[in-house]
Amino acid sequence: MDSKFIKDRERTIYYISTFVEVFISVITFYVALYIRDHFFQKSFLYTREYQILILVLIFTWFFLLKSKNFEKFHRSKSYSAILIDYTKGIIWGTALLIGAIFIFKLETISRSFILLFAVLNLMVLYVYRMSFFILLKYYRSKGKNQRNILIIGDETSENIIESIIKNKDWGLKIVTIISNSISIVEKYSSFIPVIPENGNINKILELDIIDEVIYYKNAIDQKELNEIFYSCEEVGVVCNVYSGMWNISGRKYHISYFGENPYFTFMNKPSDYMALFVKDLIDYTMAFILTMIFLPLMTVVAAAIKLDTKGPVFFIQERVGLRGRKFPIYKFRTMVANAEKMKQQVAGFNEMDGPAFKIKKDPRITRVGAFLRKTGLDELPQLFNILKGEMSFIGPRPPLHEEVEKYERWQLRRLSMKPGISCIWQTMPNRNDIVFKYWMELDLKYIDSWSLKLDFILFIRTFKTVLLGSGR
Numbered sequence: 001m002d003s004k005f006i007k008d009r010e011r012t013i014y015y016i017s018t019f020v021e022v023f024i025s026v027i028t029f030y031v032a033l034y035i036r037d038h039f040f041q042k043s044f045l046y047t048r049e050y051q052i053l054i055l056v057l058i059f060t061w062f063f064l065l066k067s068k069n070f071e072k073f074h075r076s077k078s079y080s081a082i083l084i085d086y087t088k089g090i091i092w093g094t095a096l097l098i099g100a101i102f103i104f105k106l107e108t109i110s111r112s113f114i115l116l117f118a119v120l121n122l123m124v125l126y127v128y129r130m131s132f133f134i135l136l137k138y139y140r141s142k143g144k145n146q147r148n149i150l151i152i153g154d155e156t157s158e159n160i161i162e163s164i165i166k167n168k169d170w171g172l173k174i175v176t177i178i179s180n181s182i183s184i185v186e187k188y189s190s191f192i193p194v195i196p197e198n199g200n201i202n203k204i205l206e207l208d209i210i211d212e213v214i215y216y217k218n219a220i221d222q223k224e225l226n227e228i229f230y231s232c233e234e235v236g237v238v239c240n241v242y243s244g245m246w247n248i249s250g251r252k253y254h255i256s257y258f259g260e261n262p263y264f265t266f267m268n269k270p271s272d273y274m275a276l277f278v279k280d281l282i283d284y285t286m287a288f289i290l291t292m293i294f295l296p297l298m299t300v301v302a303a304a305i306k307l308d309t310k311g312p313v314f315f316i317q318e319r320v321g322l323r324g325r326k327f328p329i330y331k332f333r334t335m336v337a338n339a340e341k342m343k344q345q346v347a348g349f350n351e352m353d354g355p356a357f358k359i360k361k362d363p364r365i366t367r368v369g370a371f372l373r374k375t376g377l378d379e380l381p382q383l384f385n386i387l388k389g390e391m392s393f394i395g396p397r398p399p400l401h402e403e404v405e406k407y408e409r410w411q412l413r414r415l416s417m418k419p420g421i422s423c424i425w426q427t428m429p430n431r432n433d434i435v436f437k438y439w440m441e442l443d444l445k446y447i448d449s450w451s452l453k454l455d456f457i458l459f460i461r462t463f464k465t466v467l468l469g470s471g472r
Helices: 003-040 048-067 079-103 111-141 155-166 182-188 201-207 222-235 244-250 273-308 343-349 367-375 382-387 409-416 436-448 452-468
Strands: 147-153 172-178 212-217 238-243 252-258 261-267 314-320 326-332 392-394 420-422
Touching (some): 003 048, 079 111, 147 201, 155 172, 155 182, 155 212, 212 222, 222 238, 273 326, 273 392, 392 452, 409 436, 420 452
Parallel strands (some): 212 238, 392 420
Antiparallel strands (some): 314 326
């Protein structure tokens, strides 16, 4: 059975699976209607608008399942990973349904029904997928639906060889190994043919039944890889490439294009562009709303500052933002007007290690300024920085240029994400006792583990910190 036939058959199965999942979702829709009508709301009315929503659901779910490859029964994917994928998919699908309700003005659609359907649909689709997945794994473990694998590797490929041998439910069978590694020959040649790398791969692909080739080496030989690519392409065999260089420090990567040329792009910062777009959208929306809400309060604060001491209302200071871009940060003035000139006089009282500068009882702070710092109200003008796109609500604090000049090289990565008003360090109760190096590590931890959920958690913690008045 050649690989083209297998791929065509799998593609057909994937399409059928997609239609089945859409059909299951439609059934779930009507089950949710029944539950809503008989158990939660006796006056619930099934209107023609629900029929319109069903049509939207069918098209939306079909393209969502296809675009996210939910129809594929991954051989080696974990159950938890599949659940996370489905959860994200249902959230996006539900958001699109709610959008359709507003666009088509479906006023009789119950919002609580949409939520009920989303939860029920996630449960049903996951149970369906897991049932099918378990059944397939059982048949694969019995030698059914297997794919024949040719591995071309060095001593580092023992990892994938062991995984394939151990996980029989993946349905992968190693039929040949091409390697010059002595350890691979000693460990596997007794039950898997191991041939040297000068063997003719063209002959092997022509004479043996090979569905996929796995090229697994720590360092890539470009000439060798090109020959393997062309050889696989000529006979229609799938070629998978792995290299240890793609796993440096656990970095994420994807394929991008400059003109017609493909490149492997390695990411050391969040790369979910849709989630980052949502983050920016939330920032702009909330900043505009909060500016309107707090405008009267900001007017009162401005008047208090003018009455307390002479000088400007706002303190404008150049900070370093995304990728080293400089921008003016806005704050309510909390110190005397000539505070920057007095900095050298109090430099010996700095309580922070590293480049950061902070004094618990800074003599330059005014009476109103002390209150503003304690409550966090001095940060309110940074809403304008967010509206200008220079800052976010949550992100590493923007440093001074003289602080950046003293950074160690690894600390510069904290500039790879848009700076924010608050981050992990700002929400810790003992933040002023934390050493500078740990502060930087916390910022990098935020970048490496960023998600919209984390931003929400930090926003709530920041609000709590402001209420407790622990700032200084």
